[in-house]
Amino acid sequence: MKTKLLFAAFLCVLPLRSAPAQTLDEIVKKAIEARGGTEKIKAVQSERITGTFNAQGVEGALVLELKRPHKLYSEISVEGQKVLRVYDGKSAGWTVNPFMENKGVTEMSAEELKGMPEESDTDGPLVDYKAKGSKLELVGKEESEGKTVYRLKITSKSGEVRSYLIDSGTFLTTKWEGIRRLQDQDLPWECALSDYHDVQGLKFPFKIDQGSPGTEYRQTLTVEKVEINPKIDESHFAKPAVAGASSATQPAPSKPPSH
Numbered sequence: 001m002k003t004k005l006l007f008a009a010f011l012c013v014l015p016l017r018s019a020p021a022q023t024l025d026e027i028v029k030k031a032i033e034a035r036g037g038t039e040k041i042k043a044v045q046s047e048r049i050t051g052t053f054n055a056q057g058v059e060g061a062l063v064l065e066l067k068r069p070h071k072l073y074s075e076i077s078v079e080g081q082k083v084l085r086v087y088d089g090k091s092a093g094w095t096v097n098p099f100m101e102n103k104g105v106t107e108m109s110a111e112e113l114k115g116m117p118e119e120s121d122t123d124g125p126l127v128d129y130k131a132k133g134s135k136l137e138l139v140g141k142e143e144s145e146g147k148t149v150y151r152l153k154i155t156s157k158s159g160e161v162r163s164y165l166i167d168s169g170t171f172l173t174t175k176w177e178g179i180r181r182l183q184d185q186d187l188p189w190e191c192a193l194s195d196y197h198d199v200q201g202l203k204f205p206f207k208i209d210q211g212s213p214g215t216e217y218r219q220t221l222t223v224e225k226v227e228i229n230p231k232i233d234e235s236h237f238a239k240p241a242v243a244g245a246s247s248a249t250q251p252a253p254s255k256p257p258s259h
Contacts, residue, residue, distance in 0.1 A: 024138040027150050027166060028126050034171035035124070036202035044122055044202070048227040051206075055219035062221060065232050072120040073236040087116045088237050096240055105240055111181070114158045125154050125164070133157030141168065149174060172196055172203060180212070187212040199226045 022030075032038055046067040053062050053076065060078030065071075071089035075082055087093040093108035093116055108116070118125065121132075129136050139151040149165040156162075162178035173193055180189040189212055193205035204226045211218035 022150065022168075024136065024152075027138065027152070027171070028129070028136070030171040031126055031166050031173070034203060038127060040201050041123055041127055043229075045229050046232050047122060048225075048230045048232065049204075049223055050225045050227075051221055051223040053219055053221045056216060065230075065236060066120055066122050067232050067237070068122065070117050070120040071237040072116065073232075084240050086237060086240055087113075087120055089120065092239070094239050115156075115160055118156050118158065118160065125156070125162070129154070139163070144174065147174060173205075182212070182217065187215060187217065197223075197226070200228045202228070 032041070035041060046065070048066075049062075049064040051062050053060055058078055060076055062077075063073075063075040065073040067089070069089050070087065072085065072087040072093075074085040076084075081098040082096070083098070084096040085093070086095075087108070091113070093113055095106050095108060096104070097106075125132075125134065126136075134157060135155040137153040137155075139153050141148060141150055143149075144165050148168040150168060152164045152166060154162050154164060160178065162176050164173055165175040165177075166172070167174050175190060175192045177188070177190050179186050181187075189210065191208060191210040193208055195205060195207040196203045197206050204223065206223040208221040208223075209219075210221075
């Protein structure tokens with residue numbers, strides 16, 4: 001009996017064996033695999049995302065088209081008008097917002113253009129991040145909204161810094177945090193990704209809640225359909241031709257979610 005008690009006491013003082021810590025490379029690999037894997041991700045030459053949005057009580061429809069290399073077309077339809085963001089994948093981009101004083105086609109500023117390659121990247125920030133000139137850091141492991149997540153800090157080639165929270169169980173991105181410039185001011189920004197669906201072997205978030213904490217900027221995007229490799233007319237990525245205008249409440253600008 002004494003022997004058994006001594007053995008039990010000995011076990012109590014032994015160090016507990018825990019699961020080995022995940023390295024940065026392992027987390028990146030599993031996160032890419034969770035989305036569908038590098039091969040399937042790179043097989044996507046174009047994609048079209050359609051859905052609805054609600055921004056500060058203003059509702060409308062959203063169409064986002066992406067095409068390699070780095071071409072982007074974003075169309076928000078609200079109150080009979082269209083807000084457009086277009087990038088030709090090279091060096092030029094345009095916006096059209098009929099709710100602003102200037103209702104015509106406006107060229108993107110140098111600051112806006114600087115971030116377009118990352119915004120229009122169909123692969124997402126983790127795929128080939130070193131080749132893209134990004135720096136990646138594993139900040140640590142933490143709890144976020146009832147889930148254990150890995151926090152990764154990504155500094156892009158353009159200098160933009162974001163934190164990505166990766167679910168430790170599914171290895172899907174649950175949120176990214178960063179800075180967005182709205183109406184000539186830099187604001188902290190959060191984008192929560194949820195309701196992932198499988199589309200031809202790739203995972204896409206079908207609900208995106210984003211906004212700036214402590215401000216009125218809040219919007220929810222609900223994805224209705226994701227199309228892989230649809231045929232997209234090249235004219236969508238050229239300078240828009242616009243006619244007509246309105247003077248209703250301006251919706252908060254929407255950007256595509258980072259995978």
